[in-house]
Amino acid sequence: MDVNERIKAVLADHAIVLFMKGTPQFPMCGFSSRAVQALQAAGADFHAVNVLADPEVRAALPHYANWPTFPQLFIQGELIGGCDIVEDLKVSGELARMAADVAGVQH
Ligand SMILES: N[C@@H](CCC(=O)N[C@@H](CS)C(=O)NCC(=O)O)C(=O)O
Numbered sequence: 465m466d467v468n469e470r471i472k473a474v475l476a477d478h479a480i481v482l483f484m485k486g487t488p489q490f491p492m493c494g495f496s497s498r499a500v501q502a503l504q505a506a507g508a509d510f511h512a513v514n515v516l517a518d519p520e521v522r523a524a525l526p527h528y529a530n531w532p533t534f535p536q537l538f539i540q541g542e543l544i545g546g547c548d549i550v551e552d553l554k555v556s557g558e559l560a561r562m563a564a565d566v567a568g569v570q571h
C-alpha cells in the first residue's frame with residue numbers, strides 16, 4: 465500500500481483520527497498535547513497516529529489534507545483542522561456534539 469492508501473485506510477477504519485506528534489499518553493509537542501486534551505475533555509473516542517514514528521505519513525499528509533502542520537484532526541474522513549480549531553470547537557461545545565454524533569452513527 466502506498467502512503468496515500470495507508471492514510472485513506474486509517475481514515476476509513478476510524479471515525480475520529482488525530483495525526484499527532486507522539487502519543488496521547490506521551491505527546492512530543494505542546495500543540496499535539498493541547499489537541500489530545502481538548503478531545504479527551506469532549507469525550508471523543510479517537511484513534512491517534514504518531515507521525516514522528518511514520519515519516520512517510522508526516523511528509524505526505526500535508527499534501528493529502530492541504531494543511532501544513534500537525535496535529536490534524538479528521539472526523540469521518542474530513543479534515544477538521546489543527547489544535548487552534550480543535551480547542552475552539554471544544555470551548556463552543558461543538559466538539560462534544562460532533563463526537564456524540566459519530567458515536568451515535570457507529571452504534
Ligand atoms: N497553530 C497550529 C500549530 C501547529 C504547528 O504549528 N505545528 C508545527 C510544529 S509542531 C508543525 O506541524 N510543523 C510541520 C512539521 O513539523 O512537520 C495549529 O492550530 O495546529
Ligand code: FES
Pocket residue numbers: 485492493494495
Ligand atoms: S515539535 Fe516543535 S513546535 Fe511542535
